[in-house]
Amino acid sequence: MHRFAYKSLLASLLLGSSLSLAAPPPAYRQEVVVAGSPFQGVHGMALDGKGHLLASNLLGQSVHSIDLNSGAVSTLVGPPLGGADDVALGPDGSIYWTGYFSGKLMKRTPDGKTRAIAKELPGLNSLAFRRDGRFYVTQLGRADALWEVDPNGKKPPRQVISKPGFLNGFEFGTDDKLYGPILLKGQIARVDVDTGSIETVAEGFAMPVAANFDSSRENLFVVDSAKGELVRVRVATGDKQVVAKLPTGLDNLVVGPDDQVYVSNMVDNDIRVVNPADGSVRQLVEARLSVPSGIAVAPEDEDEQLYVADVYALRRVGGRDGKITQTTRALSTRMTFPMNVSLGAKHVVLSSAYLASVQVLERATGDILRTLPNTNGVQGALELPDGTLLVAEAATGRLVKVDAAEPAGTTVLAEGLKGPVGLAADTEAEEPGVYVTEVRSGNVTRVRLSDGARRTVAKGLKAPEGIARHPDGGLIVAEVGRKQLVRIDPATGRSTVLARNLRIGLPESEGLPPGYLPTGVAVGRSGTIYLTSDMESALYRFVPVP
Known part of the structure; x- marks a missing residue:
């Protein structure tokens, strides 16, 4: 059996201030949730x-x-x-x-x-x-x-x-x-x-x-x-x-x-x-994960059960114990190869640039309710409170809205984005919007849902991919180009490095859109940050140090 040796380590923390956050973010202890593998799916x-x-x-x-x-x-x-x-x-x-x-x-x-x-x-x-x-x-x-x-x-x-x-x-x-x-x-x-x-x-x-x-x-x-x-x-x-x-x-x-x-x-x-x-x-x-990419956790889940888009499977993984409790397998089901995952109140949304589709699953049963073809290099996708889907098309640079009803109609909400990959909803705000990572420009952008108006939240990042909102309102971003995890104050754009020298960021491949295998980020209600590693086929957590 092939295994890797991993050591828990204390992620480095730079001093930073934030006008909107009550206190500087804590230091984090990096731990392994699921150990890695030498492959990202083995074939011939x-x-x-x-x-x-x-x-x-x-x-x-x-x-x-x-x-x-x-x-x-x-x-x-x-x-x-x-x-x-x-x-x-x-x-x-x-x-x-x-x-x-x-x-x-x-x-x-x-x-x-x-x-x-x-x-x-x-x-x-x-x-x-x-x-x-x-x-x-x-x-x-x-x-x-x-x-x-x-x-x-x-x-x-x-x-x-x-x-x-x-x-x-x-x-x-x-x-x-x-x-x-x-x-x-x-x-x-x-x-x-x-x-x-x-x-x-x-x-x-x-x-x-x-x-x-x-x-x-x-x-x-x-x-x-x-x-x-x-x-x-x-x-x-x-x-x-x-x-x-x-x-x-x-x-x-x-x-x-x-x-x-x-x-x-x-x-x-x-x-x-x-x-x-x-x-x-x-x-x-042997291995436990295949190609962990997008990741999500329900904000109300005290056990912090993770949904992992593992490309050849959708898996449920215990954030605290690493136990895999449920797997929906590609090839033997109608599920396409998931590269991104997000959670709504009743649904799970998967997207796949590999097989060019977006799928909506019943969260309680895992049943596939809708499969929507999309050949524009789909990356992040999420469901809005009214059932509308919001989809990042990395190849076209567009953010599109897909109607909840069938047949699905599509509306372009924003265009001209530079490789949109990760999405994080901000629907509780006075002016509801969504945060988007742009892997090509290095920006984190907020797009207003009512009219598509854009505001640059942070710039100067190198290949930002996965993004998630912290319970206190901060944005946690996988800055893949610098192989680090950063925290961004959405009001000021100031960033703080939470962890460096991460094993993330395989080179992009010809034939797949910007972002390739997206590095996923999720934050549990405890403030623990979860991160996928495409280079190691592993899953990590960053636990706040008291």
């Missing part, structure tokens, strides 16, 4: 034949090597070059990986040289070599195609098939045909890459996402993400047998020469090893 894998497993980390923008004996994780390629959805080893020992957001196919030679060998292929997903060295990749989600690519990048990619139905994690058989899942059809298919013909091998899956051969080359192991099953398929007949039951959210697999099956799970951010002989499962790398 490959064995290097030397006792290590290569693993791709899309949102963490890294390619990792894992020791098969100890589970120790090291980084082969770090941010921002390593944004990998799948990874493969070439015949000469080069490592190849697919940039889902960047649309780039990357190559790292054995001497450590890294470059893109194909570009402008959004949604690049799976990849595999044929026995003769020919190289194939797919687009999935943002496009739907199978391509042949020159492993040296000298020739332009050649499209083999257009719109196969989302061909996912695949492998070539001894017949030099490609075997893999057609996700939209729930099938495992055989693809002749020379003619483009597709045949069905097996069907009846809910969400097949990857398939690899066993050592006999007569059977395929298939992972069904929605059902959480590892299934053995006999290629000659299409007969299926469930080998092991696993948590939902499975993403990929690789089969060792001893037929041990390594399975990645993006929701749980872990890798498990299945022995198909008896169905037993052990963990190679």
